[in-house]
Amino acid sequence: MGGTRVRQRGRAVVVLTALALAAGCSDDGGATTAGPGTSAPSTTPAPSSTGTTSSVAPSTSQQGPVKLTVASTVATGIDVPWGLAFLPDQSALVAERDSAKIKRIAGGQVNEVGEVDDVDPSSEGGLLGLAVDPGYPAKPYIYAYYSAGDDNRIARITYQNNKLSDQQVILDGIPQSAVHNGGRLRFGPDGYLYAGTGDGSDRPNSQDDGSLGGKILRITTDGKAAPGNPDGRLWFTKGHRNVQGLAFDGKQLYAAEFGQNTWDELNVITAGTNYGWPAAEGVSGLDGMADPIAQWHTSDASPSGIAFAQGHIFMASLRGERLWAIPVADGKRTGEPQAFFTNQFGRLRTVEAAPDGSLWLTTSNTDGRGGTRDGDDRILRITISR
Template sequence: MSTVATPARDVTLAVAGTVVSGLQVPWGLGFLPDKSALVTERDSARVLRVVGGRASEVGKVDGVKTSSEGGLLGLAVDPGYPKRPYVYVYYSGSDANRIARITYQDGKLSDQQVILDGIPAAAIHNGGRLRFGPDGYLYAGTGDGAERPNSQDDGSLGGKILRITTDGKAAPGNPDGRVWITKGHRNVQGLAFDGSQLYAAEFGQSTWDELNAITPGANYGWPAAEGISHLDGMTDPIAQWKTADASPSGIAISKGYVVMAALRGQRLWVIPVANGKRIGEPRSFFANQYGRLRTVEPAPDGSLWVTTSNTDGRGQPRTGDDRILRVTLSTS
């Protein structure tokens, strides 16, 4: 069941501290049952385990090709872990983006297996977020691979939201039996569930960034639409921002709010939602205080872990960057 935010309530975000510092372009983040976290570094292809304020390497992902936006991207932990001792990563290869399943046991990675290949790749617009849904299937946000027609091409995996089994097959119930459930996206980098409702954040081109409520089978309009466009047969976002204020990446749900990290906008946006609708105005927190913000994940203690992305070639690194911040959200 989804949680409901009441717009009349006041929401407050606070940075409770730094979990760890000294990271290089942290991108994907997933928690293990022991409350430690695995974190990917985009450019080094390393996977790190974060526990007790320290980060240690547990392995590297093979076949990663880095670029201005490509490399080792999203990570998700199998919901059956440790009986199913797997983690899943989304990464850029030499000719495509791929999703791989990797065994994680005894503190190290092994047995990397590609489960889905052929996602369009380029220096930009690679998507990359992974998220397990409450249905147990793996969802992935992809980009158009810098080729706009991919987003409307039913035969392309670019500009889509994918829903797959842990073997990389189309999940049961997908529209027309395809591996994707929505199309018409430009570059999806944020996925989060509120109950069974999926929300997705994506980069616009130069005018509007978007937060979308996802309905399987829907067309979200790109490249014909950017932002709220009211085009026949296409689904409008529930919120939009000027690209200078957002350029969104990761999102998470907390207490009925979507919490969205902004790269160019260098802040967190908090949007009250319920049942796939926005029920209040977005609010901005931490503008220009910590630099570019990439990933937001709910932590086991109820806080949010937020990664900075100041070492990604587009930011201005500060002493200790990149870091993971521990953020608390409260309402009154």
């Protein structure tokens, strides 16, 4: 995988002081932060009050910035859509966080295919990420990340003839709380399942090698540690606060992470790396801990899902109510992020690259934190041009 910069010494006292002053906030960036909501990104190497920061690699693209257009509304009336995954027939499955229902979208029609058992919804918990087995339909399974009564779990569920059956928990014991549950699932090009978890509102989990909280997990489809994981553990990386976005650019994995009350992050993920939480939030320069390649004030982002397409990571933002497009190549940021649809559709939760080259983008206005609009929540189809 591509490399990532490692923090050097410095600013630890400042970061730790800021964390001590903060009583804590939700993973939607509930605390008030500096900087206007529509601020332009900055490329200075140290934090400022105007959007993204960090060094930028020279651009490898001569095609210029992207343009995004809302081509159509795919579906309306979805109850807190969270996970979204495409099937080989180009239909899609969407998870409703609070109802625990999974619905299939095909040909403009939305139909329920079943309900995931034992889901216990909360402020940010419930039925979260979805992934389709890369061997589907020969291996007719989907995978769901969900909050149960005492923990977060990953289940393998048979999906055939547009119906769910035979739910089997393959991994449990992921720390759970009303907030900071993580929840995103993504199969990698290596065939293994990656899962972003949160610290479960218990910060030490993120640095505890024996905890599944505050980690990116890498597991087999049976829930075992994937070969090549650090020390044979279930986790791939540690030191995360709350990972709800995972996307691959070829073999390179990227992750979006909620900050406490100052900086949200986009990280390049490499095996065994420590991403710093709770000692670090954003670019912090701490020895042995990796810095993000981009960061945002929580008022401008509070990121959930991400997707890769046409040389960009697209990042859906909840509190920021916009879709960010971040140019990347070889594990580096190659230019300035662009913001799209600011305040047009409300809170944005999930973005996925569709088989036809478009993006599907979900709103999250019915999750109890947004102002609902007629038709919410909806899924939008976004086309990309230059």
